[in-house]
Amino acid sequence: MKNRLKVLRAERDWTQAQLAAELEVSRQTINAIEKGKFDPSLPLAFKAARLFGLSIEEIFQDEATP
Amino acid sequence: MNDSKADGDDRAANSNRNTTRLKIWTAAWVMTTAIAAFGAKLVWDFAPLPTIGAQFLNLGAGVGMIIATCRYVQGLDELQQMIFLQAGAITLGVGLVVGLSYDLLEDVRLIAFEPEISHLVMLMCLTFLLATIVGHWRYR
Structure with missing residues (x-):
């Protein structure tokens, strides 16, 4: 699954640690999600969407989707 | 923020x-x-x-x-829980498979001493430690 987490974070000038604290996860988890190594759960994806004021689809995209 | x-x-x-x-x-x-x-x-x-x-x-x-x-x-958060769960599953598998084989060694007279439970505990600890390190390395 692709995601725009790194771009959205950079636009707001947030560090991985700040985003991790906001989403109540570890910095390692944010790093793994940004690198596409780990797909977040639905509750965490909703939390990220709420934080950025976007829909889940605007942050996370299925790799198969053109 | x-x-x-x-x-x-x-x-x-x-x-x-x-x-x-x-x-x-x-x-x-x-x-x-x-x-x-x-x-x-x-x-x-x-x-x-x-x-x-x-x-x-x-x-x-x-x-x-x-x-x-x-x-x-x-x-733990969800990634850390997953790493913990995977390490636990690997440890359980290794403990079960190696533990039973180790116990069988004496029965089939391939070893002369009685298998010690402490050996199995040490193996499980090392397996869990290694699996946790590899898990964190994979998602670093």
């Missing part, structure tokens, strides 16, 4: 508290295991009452350690 530092501090504090609790219960369990194992032989000469007491103390500390482990895992 104003509360993010507070959220992060809360999470770190909670994680530290769970880790400390687990360390204390693990130390208590190790100590009570040593008391249960060596006390009867070296201190109270196999007297039944202290022996039974030491066994119950050891069991109680073990239950405490299990509860502390559950709380520790609940305090």
